[in-house]
Amino acid sequence: MSSDDLLIAFFPCVYFETIQMLDYCLQRNGTQDKPLTERLERAIDRLHKRTRLHELLYKLTYVAIAKGLRLVIENPATLPNYLISGQNYPAPTIIDKNRRERGDYFAKPTAYWFWNCEPTHGFTQQYAKETKVITECERSNGDGLCGGERSLMSSDYARNWICDFILGKEQHVAGAFVQLSLF
Numbered sequence: 001m002s003s004d005d006l007l008i009a010f011f012p013c014v015y016f017e018t019i020q021m022l023d024y025c026l027q028r029n030g031t032q033d034k035p036l037t038e039r040l041e042r043a044i045d046r047l048h049k050r051t052r053l054h055e056l057l058y059k060l061t062y063v064a065i066a067k068g069l070r071l072v073i074e075n076p077a078t079l080p081n082y083l084i085s086g087q088n089y090p091a092p093t094i095i096d097k098n099r100r101e102r103g104d105y106f107a108k109p110t111a112y113w114f115w116n117c118e119p120t121h122g123f124t125q126q127y128a129k130e131t132k133v134i135t136e137c138e139r140s141n142g143d144g145l146c147g148g149e150r151s152l153m154s155s156d157y158a159r160n161w162i163c164d165f166i167l168g169k170e171q172h173v174a175g176a177f178v179q180l181s182l183f
Contacts, residue, residue: 003068006117006166010074011057015050016082017075050082057089061115070117072166077111084111094119094165101125102164103156105132112165120168124160 001007014020022028023046026039057073064071075083077095082088084095092111099108103126112119153161163169 077109102160122164
């Protein structure tokens with residue numbers, strides 16, 4: 001890897017997002033009837049996993065800074081949130097408050113941290129061809145609320161995000177309003 005490369009890291013949000021507070025408060029939906037010891041074991045397991053991922057996040061950030069690598073980290077921006085509170089990791093560089101405006105399936109406020117690079121500030125407004133509702137998504141059989149479906153981003157959002165925040169490239173997308181402003 002070199003400083004010409006760009007790393008984009010999508011850390012597992014299920015350990016940092018708002019809904020996890022219910023696990024740590026022992027009030028997660030569907031677990032209220034379980035023995036308190038079982039709920040405590042689940043919380044302890046999740047705390048260990050979150051701590052390990054938090055450590056990996058810091059190690060990745062350290063390596064990127066020490067080696068001069070360009071790095072962008074993505075994670076949800078709902079509040080309260082373990083990472084974006086400014087107490088457990090530096091404040092995000094930008095927050096995309098409504099991803100649907102750039103063509104994604106969900107509004108899903110998302111935080112982005114830029115290390116050794118600066119985001120461009122374009123705005124390609126393109127409403128999603130398809131929108132999804134979290135309560136209608138397939139349920140997770142693992143740690144998260146909605147399985148993989150909620151984690152996916154549309155190809156339109158991915159393209160618009162890259163052009164708006166990485167390349168600073170004005171687009172000509174059918175049915176999209178494009179406004180580019182570089183700082």
